[in-house]
Amino acid sequence: MSVRDVAIAASVSVGTVSNVLNRPDKVAPATVARVLAAIDELGFVRNDAARQLRAGRSRSIGLVVQDVGNPFFAEIARGAEDRAAEDGMAVLLGNADQQSRRETSYLDLFREQRVNGVLVSPTGEDLAPMERLRDAGIPVVLVDREAPDAEFSWVAVDDVEGGHLAATHLLERGRRRLAFIAGPRSIRQVGDRLEGARRAVAAQAGATLEVVEMAALSVLEGRRAGAQLVARAPRERPDAVFAANDLLAVGALQAFALIGDVRVPEDVALIGYDDIDFAAAAVVPLSSIRQPARLIGSSAVDVLLKNIADPHGSHDRGIRFQPELVVRASTAGGDTITPAAFAAETAS
Structure with a gap:
């Protein structure tokens, strides 16, 4: 099913269907209801890949953690996911499994997928893969890792x-x-x-x-x-x-x-x-x-969203939380x- 099929079933234009999908506040409530009913009846699923090509970015954020089997990183991911959802974005999770090669593979994949930005907890000292993302115009925030001497924003604990x-x-x-x-x-x-x-x-x-x-x-x-x-x-x-x-x-x-x-x-x-x-x-x-694992995750998304909205703005380079005994x-x-x-x- 295509957008055109939905438009015919709802007796509206293709542009109206597009507005319902992307800017529903610009469409009359009765028309929104009619279009959504047609979508449900036809089983329509939007082609997000095509939308990404037009917009140049997806609605996704990439997150690469050292070890998803560690509950600490699972909590970071939950904090990031909850915060991203508030802005209508999804988090794509990559598990480096403490291997720099896997980390680099995920970062390259996220670049190919045109994600809006990337959060990463580096497995080692080599930040070159993150620099390639940044140079490609994709904001990067380091998670659970300070980088005062690098040109990255970061969120970590002392x-x-x-x-x-x-x-x-x-x-x-x-x-x-x-x-x-x-x-x-x-x-x-x-x-x-x-x-x-x-x-x-x-x-x-x-x-x-x-x-x-x-x-x-x-x-x-x-x-x-x-x-x-x-x-x-x-x-x-x-x-x-x-x-x-x-x-x-x-x-x-x-x-x-x-x-x-x-x-x-x-x-x-x-x-x-x-x-x-x-x-x-x-x-x-x-x-x-x-x-504060969840707070680290949510704060990292906050910093990333600021960098996405204003890539050249003056943002906090780093947020350091204090540990607790x-x-x-x-x-x-x-x-x-x-x-x-x-x-x-x-x-x-």
């Missing part, structure tokens, strides 16, 4: 501060042998969280921090890391673990509970990052560093050092 919060909390609980379960160092967020943890440990006399680097930010890799720690003699294990995200923390908790006899938090205090729903629902509820049972046991005592010990 991950250095988040890492500092996590390590400081463990130190305040009296822990001194810390381990950081890291994902790939190529992921900027992992490096930033580690930097923050190192700053906190460096300020505390007698505290140490080892890095257990894993291949991915997943539950399975967290379980492998936990198994490595369980295999050590008790006195050689850390007394606290900071995982780069909650998936790693959940995996480590599984290893502690199922493989060995490590008690959380009595033997090892454990904290994650992101505060996904699984954190609170774990067999030992996990302490975590909370990020959420304390649960996985760090609540053991000796507690009051903030005043911790400050005094650190100063000495």
Whole structure:
């Protein structure tokens, strides 16, 4: 069925059908009702590809995330989708699966589809694929990644501060042998969280921090890391673990509970990052560093829409949210050092 068929069935012009589809406020309500009835009766579906060719853009926004299996990125996508829907736009989701090649493939596809703009959480440091989009006239906003030196807008959380919060909390609980379960160092967020943890440990006399680097930010890799720690003699294990995200923390908790006899938090205090729903629902509820995932997604769309409406305008280059410490049972046991005592010990 074509627009012409709808026009004949509704006894109106083709232009009137076009206005009903694109600018219904310009058509009399009775005529809109008649055209919509004809559309329903005929089963008409608009040819959006043809409309895109005429307009030069689609009604879509592209979003590429590092790992759609991570609930944190799923929440970002929900926030972006809800905000985009308010402006009558759809979000096309691409899962890079922590692979730069897949990320680039999605970005190229979105360019071919003439999307209005793209949100992307980069898998690495190479921003050349985003630069190609920008040079083609497609606005790009980086999500969950700061880029103060690049010509991109961005929305992110201060991950250095988040890492500092996590390590400081463990130190305040009296822990001194810390381990950081890291994902790939190529992921900027992992490096930033580690930097923050190192700053906190460096300020505390007698505290140490080892890095257990894993291949991915997943539950399975967290379980492998936990198994490595369980295999050590008790006195050689850390007394606290900071995982780069909650998936790693959940995996480590599984290893502690199922493989060995490590008690959380009595033997090892454990904290994650992101505060996904699984954190609170774990067999030992996990302490975590909370990020406002939905707000990040919706704010990124806000920034993108401003860039679409006024590509050469002076917009905020970056929005930085502050992380929040959420304390649960996985760090609540053991000796507690009051903030005043911790400050005094650190100063000495």
